[in-house]
Amino acid sequence: MDERQDHRPVSPLGSTRFPVRGELPARLSRKPILISSAFRSAAVNKAVGGVPNSVHALGLAADFIGPASGTPLxxxxxxxxxxxxxxxxxxxxxxxVHYAIPEKDNDSGKREVLTAHLGNGSTTYSRGLSSL
Ligand SMILES: [Zn+2]
Structure with a gap:
């Protein structure tokens, strides 16, 4: 199948390791989150303006909101x-919220925290969390 037409996820949410159970929901008081994007094929990633090396294409990231838990910030x-x-x-x-898990199990990850700043056709990132 042509890769551009293959939008099948590799598994539900792109990764069976995505912590839909356990510590992440516990930290959000087990209130629901709404996932708007998880695994993206290369074609879908390009179509939505994702960066070329997006970890969404590896099924390692999800974008979500948790309105019952608060604002994205x-x-x-x-x-x-x-x-x-x-x-x-x-x-x-x-x-x-963009949340990317480490590639390997039992890895605490790089724990990089950033704020995205949407510009005219480009996005820049600053370290830490700041109001937009
Ligand atoms: Zn994302």
């Missing part, structure tokens, strides 16, 4: 302070 703040939650990147994207 509040959710990022809670997760960034929870040392028991593994992540490579946690990005406050303004209207959602």
């Amino acid at each position: 509040q959710v990022c703040t809670v997760l960034s302070r929870a040392s028991s939650i593994p992540f490579d990147q946690l990005i406050y994207e303004g209207t959602w």
Whole structure:
């Protein structure tokens, strides 16, 4: 099958390791999260303007909101302070949270926390969490 037409996820949410159970929901008081994007094929990633090396294409990231737990900034703040939650990147994207898990199991991850700044056709990132 042509890769451009293959939008099948490799597994539910792109990764069976995505912590839909356990510590992440516990930190959000087990309130629901709404995932808007997880695994993306290369074609879908390109179509939505994802960066070429997006970990979404590897099934290692999800974009979500947790409105019952707070604003995206509040959710990022809670997760960034929870040392028991593994992540490579946690990005406050303004209207959602980008959460990328480490590639390997039992890895606490790089724990990089960023704020995205949407510009005219480009996005820049600053370290830490800041109001937009
Ligand atoms: Zn994302």
